[in-house]
Amino acid sequence: MNSLQNKVAVITGANSGIGLATAKLFLAQGAKVVLSGRRAEALQEVAKELQGEFITVTADVANAADNKKLIDQTVNKYGKIDILFLNAGVAPPTPLSDVTEDHYNYIFDINVKGPILAVKEALPHINDGGTIIFTNSIVTQRGFENLGIYSASKGALRAYQRVLTAEVKSRGIRVNSIAPGPIDTPIYSKMGLPEEVVEEMGKGFAQQVPLGRFGTSEEIANTALFLASDKASFINGIELEVDGGLSQI
Numbered sequence: 001m002n003s004l005q006n007k008v009a010v011i012t013g014a015n016s017g018i019g020l021a022t023a024k025l026f027l028a029q030g031a032k033v034v035l036s037g038r039r040a041e042a043l044q045e046v047a048k049e050l051q052g053e054f055i056t057v058t059a060d061v062a063n064a065a066d067n068k069k070l071i072d073q074t075v076n077k078y079g080k081i082d083i084l085f086l087n088a089g090v091a092p093p094t095p096l097s098d099v100t101e102d103h104y105n106y107i108f109d110i111n112v113k114g115p116i117l118a119v120k121e122a123l124p125h126i127n128d129g130g131t132i133i134f135t136n137s138i139v140t141q142r143g144f145e146n147l148g149i150y151s152a153s154k155g156a157l158r159a160y161q162r163v164l165t166a167e168v169k170s171r172g173i174r175v176n177s178i179a180p181g182p183i184d185t186p187i188y189s190k191m192g193l194p195e196e197v198v199e200e201m202g203k204g205f206a207q208q209v210p211l212g213r214f215g216t217s218e219e220i221a222n223t224a225l226f227l228a229s230d231k232a233s234f235i236n237g238i239e240l241e242v243d244g245g246l247s248q249i
């Protein structure tokens with residue numbers, strides 16, 4: 001099964017969690033993959049375990065010049081882009097009464113400005129009939145305490161995606177998003193919370209999921225593969241919840 005044979009895929013946040021699982025799956029399906037992340041050493045580390053045709057590009061998505069660099073290096077190496085998976089994101093929590101300008105800017109620069117600038121740089125190089133996939137979140141559908149700015153950032157991204165879907169229609173580019181529920185990735189250990197708090201938070205999330213557990217990065221990667229493949233050829237503009245039913249009850 002090589003459903004992405006000769007396709008060129010760019011993945012942000014590819015050194016960890018959902019992005020890394022997707023990079024591995026896309027490589028296994030024959031894609032040429034550009035793995036991007038903000039930490040060179042983390043990319044070097046994961047590169048050791050990868051098989052297939054890929055390059056790594058160190059790029060901070062919050063930085064305009066780095067988004068240009070990511071696309072420039074992709075085009076220099078592979079000449080075109082078929083799949084743009086804008087997945088990098090952060091979710092540091094804070095009560096709304098404690099929000100600071102720095103907190104807001106940090107989250108919005110990465111979760112909103114980053115993908116918007118990456119799309120701008122990539123559009124001239126995406127093949128007609130190509131596809132753009134975003135990682136959103138079900139936090140836009142349900143209110144989870146302390147995730148106010150994160151939720152707002154993903155909501156902004158969702159609104160942007162609808163306009164993007166309209167603006168690329170003449171080129172046959174499909175724009176879709178995945179909205180994961182709680183997925184077992186390192187994002188929780190990066191929230192700046194004590195380990196026991198993270199553990200309790202995890203149990204709380206899992207109890208709310210109708211299927212009673214966290215999802216895996218591989219389950220999101222499988223969804224990204226489906227949306228990127230020809231099997232999803234008439235799926236466009238949607239947000240697909242992959243959350244064990246959490247958003248629906």
Ligand SMILES: NC(=O)c1ccc[n+]([C@@H]2O[C@H](COP(=O)([O-])OP(=O)(O)OC[C@H]3O[C@@H](n4cnc5c(N)ncnc54)[C@H](OP(=O)(O)O)[C@@H]3O)[C@@H](O)[C@H]2O)c1
Nearest residue numbers: 013016017018038060061088089137180182183185186187
């Ligand atoms: N896990 C969940 O429960 C869940 C639920 C809903 C949505 N999501 C979304 O899923 C996406 C992937 O998250 P994940 O759960 O796989 O977490 P993760 O393992 O922490 O992966 C996030 C990736 O984004 C990268 N990143 C963060 N800031 C960046 C920046 N400024 N420039 C470039 N890369 C940056 C991270 O790099 P570092 O390793 O350097 O931090 C990491 O590679 C995010 O958009 C997140 O909001 C996750």
